[in-house]
Amino acid sequence: MTRFRPYLMALLIAVLPAAALADALTGDVQKQGTNYIAIGMFLAFILLTLGITKWASKRSSSTKDYYTAGGKITGFQNGLAIAGDYMSAASFLGISAQVFTSGFDGLIYSIGFLVGWPIILFLMAERLRNLGKFTFSDVASYRLGQRPIRFLSALSSLTVVAFYLIAQMVGAGKLIQLLFGLDYMIAVVLVGCLMVLYVLFGGMLATTWVQIIKAVLLLSGATFMAVMVMRSVNFDFGQLFAQAVSVHTKGEAIMAPGVLVTDPISAISLGLALMFGTAGLPHILMRFFTVQDAKEARKSVFYATGFIGYFYILTFVIGFGAILLVGTNPAFQDPAGGLIGGANMAAIHLANAVGGDIFLGFISAVAFATILAVVAGLALAGASSVALDLYTHVLRGGHVDEKAQMIVSRVAVVVLGIVAIVLGVVFEKQNIAFMVGLAFSVAAATNFPILILSMYWSRLTTRGAVIGGAMGLITALTLTVLSPTVWVDVLHHEVAIFPYKYPALFAMIAAFAGTWVFSVTDNSAGGKAEREKFFSQFVRSQTGLGSSDAVDH
Template sequence: MNAAAVVQTSLGKPNAVATSFFFLFVLVTLSITYWAARRTKTTSEFFAAASRITAGQNGLALAGDYMSAASFLGIAGLVSLSGFDGLIYSVGFLVGWPLVMFLVAEPLRNLGKYTFSDVVAARLRQRPIRIAAALGSLSVVSFYLIAQMVGAGNLIKTLFGLSFETAVIVVGSVMILYVLFGGMIATTWVQIVKALLLLSGATLLAVMVLSKFDFSPLKLFAEAARVNGAGMLAPGKQVANPIDACSLGLALMLGTAGLPHILMRFYTVPDAQAARRSVFYATGIIGFFYLVTFILGFGASVLVGQKAIVSIDKGGNMAALLLAEVVGGHGLMGFISAVAFATILAVVAGLTLSGAAALSHDLWVSVVRKGDAPESEQLLVARVATGGLGVLAVVLGISFKGQNVAFMVGLAFAIAASANFPALVMSLLWRRFTTAGAVASMVVGNVSSVLLIALSSTVQVDILHKSAAIFPLKNPGIVSVPLAFIVGALVSVLAPAKADQDKFEEIQRRTILGAKPAAQK
């Protein structure tokens, strides 16, 4: 309402509330890690929490893995600046979930062990599939990690006044502790704690905003339209190009069903039924969260004012925090800042664990050791991989300092949608799919999405400052996803492999029935 008055913010000055909340979070999660470490002695415990997570817990953890600080702060910011357009992103991030449910959740649980390559490789030749799938997973994980690390550095610099490097190193070392010692058990519980914090923080904030508008979202929207123009309620420049909007939608939707750290979560529950129920809970939580974020964005646009938001951060990323300060004062902003920090920490841990699974379970055990490695060695390799990935994440985070990395999350989703998703779906549903087809599909999906992003205006114009881009769209999804499907299908048809097809029935049976219960053996 009085936008000019609130540009005065304590954002960026050391905030005692934020610091103490953050230390409390780290303390609690490290105690969880200590507890989990004593229960993490086998690879099954390290990668899949021994499949003893319940559906409700896994639903929360899935939501925790998915609701990154980028979507909390980023979408709230986007909504506060452009209104309705932010909703397109929220919707896009959510609609992948029913797809995950219908296509991949249950087969994945029945067929795999620790990674999604288990499923693709089930009836195809192990080594080429594992290599290609691990490369796909690792590229998704690396790009996602870079985006999160750089985001973490910037966020913490703004929030706590720490230097960028210190922030990245703190995030990296705490995350390594979680994963290294606590494996999937600790990571899952960190996600659950964080999901609850994020939900309660965002809900509290939304209730406080709505209380200023007689608890009517419509009054809030109407006020936003009055203050910031009717454009707040209508599609704006974000959807200037319809094909680009579809392309982004496609990548967001199919990418969800191809993100390695999400897929890995389905192995932490006891059976297919629990996997199914956990997706239901996750969809509800994430949907609710995005609706709340939408309220926060609109709230910020009215109560903080767009000018004030842009003056702190051009992308609007600090909108939710400024809003917290306006409605709840210094303390609430501290709490929300700590929640945002915790969020990054948890997402980074989940990503690192899935990267370690690809390195250890897919590459080392199945490719180097041809499936024959003692349990203790597998665990050792997994831990070394975790440490390596953690250090790599810190190094990458620092070396990308100051770079515009916003496109990297989009890139991670595009690779997940084009490298992982087509091969996964075809191997489950199509009898004539072959090893060569799967490898071709994964490699083409991976390479084409990286290449097209490199040629798109996001990199060419925004980062390299060229006048025009060779590839006209911002997101490669609409080209690279069909391309991966077509290449996979063509190669499979042109070079049929009988051995690959023969096992289809057997695998189909396991996909549907699940593994034989131990009691009936």
């Protein structure tokens, strides 16, 4: 199974920030036979979503419609859409593969991806909606200097989006080769073009409904698989685990933790990246402005947490089910005795085992559709940073009409699509595992500190936020380059200068320490005014004023 490991890693980094799951992406993915059922179902999904895009285009004439769907998405719908942004091919295929190979340790990542949501629910959702209008930069700059804060926020957001998009495009190419039997170039161009179409014409409304449809399909397919697995063991979890232990090559070791994370520093740093990186992802934060008020924003997180938690329970059951129904079935073994396609195909083979060719085609199509949904959200977040933050507020000082904003946004979407396709081709055979970890580390060390301190710390000043945020961004970038993932795996040095794979712990310390030092020592007139402004804005946010519109700057 060793020779299939690169294929697994390609899938793991495709959507979710499973930096800890990602190893070197090396070698060529072996093209599979053409799966016409999967292609047909995927084409049906494309036609449906393009129809939705056409419908949404007639309702996306203003900037509010384009960026936030007019604030008319309900809490339940937004919760499903957020879950659709977060549930992915990587979590479905990757985590189930981790459970298939390592057992209990696969659950670590399910929990790690989930724990960030209570932070968003209790600390951020309400204030995000009350204080913001289009992007989280509205919130971060509501009482600070517009240009420097928006410039830093846009820089960090575009960094996250860029590295995430590269991972998406490369993962899409590898995934479509495995599941559909099509060429890598076709997959990359297809994803890039569809991403542009969804966002260019449909905006947030189309993106939201693409996410909702994808979430429903993925939850339905995963539920069917889990039910069929439990049916095979008479719905007895004890029997499921006992049988898995009896047939797995690792025996009882699959029920014990400690295989994937071996030292406390790495464990803490990984946990911080997963937890606080989630709370700093621009395409996730942007979703809180699609609902009409703070109450609906809280509902969004509540429903999203439920859907995501349920989904990760399903992946755990699917992983153990694959041990029983796939790992011991000769039909899914290659001549060397390993799983055909590698461990990453465990869930796909399980779909075939429990539902035949038709259900296999359905699951394959849904797995690829998840990437389309996520890249659309990323593209919209990137376009909003360019048009609203950089162009409108940094370059033009806020003096831009709505028509000009829309033109810049749509141009930015097209440029992002072209760049994504080019980078997807350029990085096809490169080690891109570090990019996912870097995206989450930047979100945790730059976006999250600025956002949370602007909401809760009265002594925060523009100087402190800019310097501290920049320190977090630079630290995350530098330590990633010096880490074993890049310094050894990519640059081929013998020993890494920075010994840990995950820089979030150190980057977050740099960001918070820098922000605190340069804020408390800021005795300028502007710094004092910014501290005083906090209290008036804080009262306004708590009373609900500004829940429909952004706080005036």
